[in-house]
Amino acid sequence: METNSQWVDIETSEGKFGAYLSLPRGGKGPGLVLLQEIFGVNQHIRNVADQYAADGYVVIAPDLFWRQGERIELGYDGDDWQRAVALMQATDFAKAQQDIADTIKVLRTHVGDSKIASIGYCFGGRLSFHTAANGYVDAAVAYYGGGIQNALERAPEIKVPVLMHFGAADSHIPLDAVKSIAEAFDSNEQVEIHVYEGAEHGFNCNHRGSYNQRAAAEARGNSLVFLSEQL
Template identity: 70%
Template sequence: MSITTKWIDIEAADGTFGAYLAIPHTGKGPGIVLLQEIFGVNEHIRTVAEQYANDGYVVLVPDLFWRIEKRIELGYDDAGWKRAAELMQATDVAKAQSDIALTVAALKAQPALDGKLAVIGYCFGGRLAYHAAADGLVDAAIAYYGGGIQNQLQRADEIKVPLLMHFGAADSHIPLDAVQKIAERFEDNDDVEVHVYADAEHGFNCSHRASYNQRASVEAHGNSLTFLSDHL
């Protein structure tokens, strides 16, 4: 048997958006809401969802850019970066956070869900995962190279669930002093982990990008699985 995947529809107050669902071969498991980079729910993000489904999780990935263009998929060339930046700038973050709450509710309604629920986000999605943790939407949260978290530390005391953050030591978008600022803010919170991976650039988990770092990707995935096993 293998995992099963499909798109489902989720109703919002101002329309309907799609979400990519991946179910493990067992037909049930704990849940993960997986949040995209700025490149949409593209092949890479769907592959990550399928990877976690193979690990035994029921994964749901909302299309967060649907109000601008539904199911957009971008690559990592210059044109993709340009369009991705435009989409991120045009996105109403408050509405995206509302969509994430609706996605959590939709995942909780899935018969395949068996257990607790986490959020995992990458880049833009990493920052949104941090906010989802602060909003109390999930039982645990993981943020991969979440840009801008260092500017949202006023929400740190609102985070009451376990949080794992992954950063690259060579990230040209998130300097190490920003990572240090985050780590220092949470140093007294035993439920928050910050991992920094040597020689890893921004997007180190994405095998479709030039910045892919195989060792950092594998180590971060292993740390994430241990974290999820401990908290879900």
Template identity: 50%
Template structure:
């Protein structure tokens, strides 16, 4: 992909934390914050940021785990998965939302950003996209299999911007009843919700056993269309 990428420091309450920045070929464009899973800003998340940069966005993936273990990169099985769950158990979600919001602020201030700023989050990142958008951090948001959103629907009224949701029909972590709750709560809002048959949790990630090429490609196309319409 013809993009330029490097790590940057994102200011946060007198401190700073790392984020992976990927710039489009033209050097400028709307902004998108790519929010990680529980496995850190690993090769997959960096590739997602690069993919959005190749599509014309200024993309940044903040290191949400920096307070626990900076720049951690983990795989999806065995000891790596156990470590990911351990780090996730130490995560302060309120601070994580604050860091996502700080990332949005920092991205908007960059000279390369020439439009609105969106959030696209995966798993944990999907939930953080939802929570930070409820605090007004983004102009549009997309949540891929965001676990726990169904338990925080009292925040839905605070979301005043377009939002899109993607779920796998086989996702045991987010059962159909939970997806239905989200769908019902957002039925009268500017929102889209898609459920992919034969797709499991993590279907977007080519490095996971649950990767589903059809669902990943379709969801990506829908996401780009959604962003293009609003950003």
């Protein structure tokens, strides 16, 4: 299915920033706010946006590093890795959440009364979790969301369906952390957690050495089923 993609402006009280918008061929559908890794709205994130747009979703990926530089795109090794970590550490988390809220307002103009979900990867996975806790979306997907285990005091605030994906071989998110997350949501039937054997951090990204085709395919299938049920 063909998609139509472009960069659009998101207005905020501090100025404006860009977001990558990808529309399905029909131009309409449920909404997805796609939350980036620490490497910016790079080619991989834009590919993911187009992939979900091809599945019939209206997808928007906000440039959450805009205060530090417009449309920063980084690779996954060496100096790019170091810069990505520095960008994440310098990001004001509260402002990033407000940027997501402002992005969702723009997404709403494209989807009308249709439901909206967030989907995020790594840094964006943690943001997706908080987006759900903030009540900004109707459902949320979080891929290897580092730091979720340190924010479980927000677990009671999760009132919408949430799907989380983790890799069993993730060196950044130990299985003990995943276990603590699962225990925090043990009584919440709306929260679904999948752990993929042999999968490392970033297993969904086919631009990275840690890409795991089987885990990526299974997680995407689980995500599509989840989104079709919730949106």
